[in-house]
Amino acid sequence: MAQVLEFKLPDLGEGLTEAEIVRWLVQVGDVVAVDQPVVEVETAKAMVEVPCPYGGVVTARFGEEGAELPVGAPLLTVAVGEGAEGHRPAADPGTDGGAARAGEQPGARERRSEGSGNVLVGYGTSEAPARRRRVRPQGRASGVTAGAGTAGAGSSGAGVPGRANGRVRAAEPVDGPVPVISPLVRRLARENDLDLRELTGSGPDGLILRADVEYALRAAAAQGGRAAREAGPHPDGTVREQALAATAGATATAGAAVTEPAGVAGSAVPPGDVRIPLKGVRGAVADKLARSRREIPDATCWVDADATELMRARAAMNAASGPKISLVALLARICTAALARFPELNSTVDTQAREIVRFDHVHLGFAAQTDRGLVVPVVRDAHARDAEALTSEFARLTEAARAGRLTPGELTGGTFTLNNYGVFGVDGSTPIVNHPEAAMLGVGRIVPKPWVHEGELAVRQVVQLSLTFDHRVCDGGTAGGFLRYVADCVEQPAVLLRTL
Template identity: 55%
Template sequence: MTAVTATEQVFRLPDLGEGLTEAEIVEWKVAVGDTVVIDQVVVEVETAKAAVEVPVPYAGTVLRLHTEAGTALAVGEPLITVGPSAPSPGEAAAERYREEEQAGSGNVLIGYGTGHDPAPRRRRRRTGSTTVGSPSAATAPVAERAPVAGPAPSIEPHAPRVLSPLVRKLARDHGIDVTALTPSGPAGVVLRRDVDLAVAHPAPAPTAPAPERPSAGPTRIPLRGLRKAVADKLSRSRTEIPDATTWVDVDATGLLQAKRALEAAEGGRRVGLLALLARICVAGLRRHPELNAAVDTERREILRYDEVHLGFAAQTDRGLVVPVVRDAHRLTTVQLAEELARLTELARTGSLPPDRLTGGTFTLNNYGVFGVDGSTPIINHPEAALLGVGRIIDKPWVVDGELTVRKVAQLSLSFDHRVCDGGTAGGFLRFVADCVERPAILLADV
């Protein structure tokens, strides 16, 4: 934030924290000429992590908005210029009067200067008619005609200069545009025969131009803000992480029964399936801590974490975000349900604080809400693993040797092959699957 002059202040895009280097202008809350006060919100911006309302530290009149909505701006670049407040109408009128007293009025008519005598005009004899070579009303010098608010019209070579009332009425009755006629009389006079000729041989009506065909080119949508951040992270994940995916079909009938029983025990309080799956993932990571990790590629080290900071994918109007439940291993299933619901609502309204979008150690993605059965999810860099859950649907299933219909879902685990081998990943996925089918297994960790 720097000042241009003693009366103008330039407010630059401030540092929004979390190492963010740019933001996209979403919506200006003020316009040029508006009066603002200190700490008034003047613009909403979107960073790679959240939407932020930015207040201005100056008071006065908005003189300039340095960029338009929809464009990206780097931290430290000019955002808005604020000047002194505009004078009242009375003050402005008094100031104009003083200026005119000093410099002379500038309200003049075209053709009449200020402070100069008009150029001498040549005297000419009046006649009853216009003769060849005498200046007519259309060809007289501009200074001799009545002043008009604008430049004098140009005269085409064949434009009619003199027209009798009879010829004018004849042309009007037949819908003839006299300005389009070629005059045959002396000094460009339009005669009756000119109008009769136009009536006998009317000009062809102009044909309407063919409608332009829309361009076949693609619509270009710039990668900015949240979408750019997601694209960069996914690209980096694919570039740096040698991932592998393993999956299994599970009978989720027991999990749905446990959900209903838990909600009944809580007096009807909603406990979503995502909370139960989160509790299962936390228990699985306690048994297989190799997956609660990341890789430091520069130092060629595996970072294995003691705390479980569980990220979960949430779809919003601004795109896919991954809020993080801090210390998920310390929360009960009901507490997990409350925190998941709270963070989901903040994500949908664009109110998530930046620290809730970073620092995850493992991610849970319930893409079944989109009506799909399975996927090969991309790991949320720099984490080492991600569990994906497909939709739960009725399918034929064998139980105790008998064919029956059960609630079946598919689980997919993508993992970084640098932190563990397929045996560890398979062991984690099998534990999760067993807990989904028989939730009572979780009692062993209580």
């Protein structure tokens, strides 16, 4: 007899707690093999294809494309064993988890330890601890929850009480202690007159997270906006009282969750405005940059350098047979040589221990602009690679970044960052340090400019170099010495050869 097994979103590593469904790779009724990728998800770090540890027939999928799911939430169910081919549901239940389970045979909820076990980080195919079921008393309705459910209308989860965009909300308040740990979550709910008993948390054992509260507020505000637009004047000059009442209730519930433009207090946000969620890669970048600005007292110094000789050296290297050497690889070699002379800048600050930690290796990050936002892939042990090896690794990581295939390990652990913003056609910048690193070297465009060379005015290839650094790890003298050494190597590559 076929057995229905539930596959949950695994721990994707690097402390990530949720992921967004980008693309389903299987349909309900499809036959899948063990370790076959079944869904493509996007985390704050990278795009990941998630393999299923079971082989059989897909009987249900949970979550639409674009929905965010917490780690441990059901992804799909698979019928395995003898008779699995005939265990096909009549229709795809979409995000309706209750419907997916309604047709399960006796014993289908049992878990077994069989499976490949190859499910990314910290997640296997063995029995997971049972999650607490929450009691939902009858006879009480939730205004906020109703708003959330309505906001999700139009998705495959439409008509499912309390479910919108892949998140679960209780259709009715619950009795007993509210599973909330964070004082911030309680304060956010209190300030917006939101009853936490009306929510079902997406955290472990139903724990209510800040994201759950914010989602409920956004859903209520969105419902209020639609009601306001529907409350426009009728041909007979009357106004829909019901829509106005809904708008007032949603606005009161949302509270500070929505900031209304000046001059339209009490009304919805103009329909022409666009709201773009800060999530995925964009959200991760925003959080990191904001944290860097809050915690790092940075300073920037810069210098113009004559890059004519560096460009000639690169042309000579590429004229010979063999792989071509990229300019960013030469700049990386210069960076690693400079960090060997000024190790203060290859460090981080341990704020808990109040210590500066200097690294004995250089994991060099480099800024890469992609369609999904700015990412910083990391070249491991850059100090031990020659120009040819650096060129190859830069090319591999850049291609993976543009395709959205970088792993979390390839996006973390950097000790110093090289930012070649000259590719955007600009001369200079004051970049934000890539937290928790201590410094970043910026390189502008290389352009012909008048330059005094050997006592005479000449047209030379000039570049502006800038160094943004954490003033806690060193003073201006060290930062200036580092930048001057980099500039000397750019102007006279032979300087670099003497230090190798």
